[in-house]
Amino acid sequence: MAKKIKASKVSKRTRNPIRQIVDNLKVEPNKDKEFISLALGDPTTHGNLKIHQSCVDSVTKHLNSFKANGYGPSVGTLPAREAIAKKYSGGFANYVAKDIVIASGCSDALNLCIGALCDDTQNILIPRPGFSLYETLASSKGIECKFYNLLPDQQWMIDLKDLEAQIDSKTACILINNPSNPCGSVYPKSHLMDLIQIAIKYDLPVIADEIYADMVFEGHEFHALASLTDKVPILSCGGLAKKYLVPGWRVGWICIHDPTDVLSEIRDGIMNLSQLIIGSNSLIQAAVPDILATDESFNKENMKQLQGNAELCIELLQGCPGITVVKPQGAMYLMLKIEIEKFKDITDDVDFVEKLVQEQSVLCLPGQCFQCPEPFVRIVFSPPKEKIHESVSRIKEFCLNHLK
Ligand SMILES: Cc1ncc(COP(=O)(O)O)c(C=O)c1O
CATH class of the missing domain: 3.90.1150.10 (Aspartate Aminotransferase, domain 1)
Structure with missing residues (x-):
């Protein structure tokens, strides 16, 4: 045999x-x-x-232009990166095109961030309960996952004591998800500020999975983590999937918030990893400026x-x-x-x-x-x-x- x-x-x-x-x-x-x-x-x-009709119209327009069918830069096209930088700047987050990397959905954005920040001798802190892809991506790379608890009796806020207790010399970064899948929670500003204090205390970067950005109920406000700090390096991951109702279009991104200029190696690392598959979709990227201009x-x-x-x-x-x-x-x-x-x-x-x-x-x-x-x-x-x-x-x- x-x-x-x-x-x-x-x-x-x-x-x-x-x-x-x-x-x-x-x-x-x-x-x-x-x-x-x-x-x-x-x-x-x-x-x-x-989906909003203007998004369909924009993709149709670019499809018919025959100009959006080729390979683009692995980190995304300039107009799309500029549009994302403009849309997601605010507070302390002041993005320009070079701070944006476009990926194949938010999943790929998370993959690039985890891949650039963590080695297989290190660990990453992830929420429990949390989106299962975090563990899948990290363990695939041999990175240890340490879980910090979310508190059901306190609207699923992070158990910050538990999170802090998990940090050790091998911790590469903290990953948070706000608004949350599976909890449906939206963190108030004060809670995010408390988290920022911990990141400062231990000198850790944060991956903020913000794929549900702006998807909040009346009376609640979404605060992008990067908008709240001029000290902590943050990789904010987002995408078109949920807010614009097009998960199959596979466009996500990383917004690199580097207020203290410590992420130059990480930028290079993300760029290197983005070259593995050139995952950003050229047709949909061409429509990104129009899609992001959809009326709120x-x-x-x-x-x-x-x-x-x-x-x-x-x-x-x-x-x-x-x-x-x-x-x-x-x-x-x-x-x-x-x-x-x-x-x-x-x-x-x-x-x-x-x-x-x-x-x-x-x-x-x-x-x-x-x-x-x-x-x-x-x-x-x-x-x-x-x-x-x-x-x-x-x-x-x-x-x-x-x-x-
Ligand atoms: C919290 C969270 N992050 C990331 C993703 C992945 O998004 P995408 O479809 O853009 O890869 C999802 C999808 O359900 C999600 O719930």
Whole structure:
């Protein structure tokens, strides 16, 4: 028999915890009920949140120009970088084109940042619960992940004591995510200032995953971390995916905030790594200046719809035994706390999700996908109102059926 070919170490240690958990779920939906997924963080799935016509027009214009089909610079084209620099400058963050690197989505931007900042002898601090890609990217490179807790009883703010306690001589950087996936939290300015103090104390750079920038509910304000400090070096990662409702267009970016001029090697490192695949998409990049000029009322309207959906979830789950909702403040996610002891036959969050699919044909993601230490379930509230109404009512029915 022919010898089996071995896969590389890197490929073996590259794993996405979401896929590992979701692919192993024993999920056979109830055939009598329409299947509804509240699992996917893709705002385009149902068609209720629609891209702005001006973005379609701009891409069409550039497609027809035949001028946006070639290879561009690996860090992105000048007009796109200039537009991003202008749009995201504010407070202490004063970007020019050379501070911007365009990537293949925010995922690639994060990959470039982690790759440039961390060695395989070092560790990175990442949030728990948090977006699973952070761990995937870091462990793929052999970088140790240290998790700091977010506090569900305090609107998922960072447990700063816990974060500080994790820092050691091998810590390369802190990664934060604001607004948060999976928590739907939006950090107030004072909290970000406290985090900045820790970064100053330990002389650490911060990767700020701000892919949900500006996606906040009424009464909440988004503060870009870089806008608040003239001392801490920050790599802010963003992209078109969520706010402009085009995740498949794969344009993300890094804004390099270097107020004390310490990041010259990191700039070179990001530039080197960007040359691996030249991941920024030339056609969509050409449209970036127009896309970023979309009237802000577009985002406001979308956020109104998302806030309405979040409020509907909360209303429907009010008085639902065994469930506590941590009220979201933005993004498109909320976390339900499952009080396992109140249920007669549910062992953990994965079991909750499996039984919910089998009985009610509703799919959510278990908190374990996000390293959540307690039993939580994440709901995506971007689907249309009718689907939210139907699926969340079924979650309530499910809880009532399983109560002790
Ligand atoms: C917190 C967070 N960061 C980054 C990403 C990746 O964004 P992109 O699709 O632009 O790669 C996502 C996508 O869901 C996310 O939730």
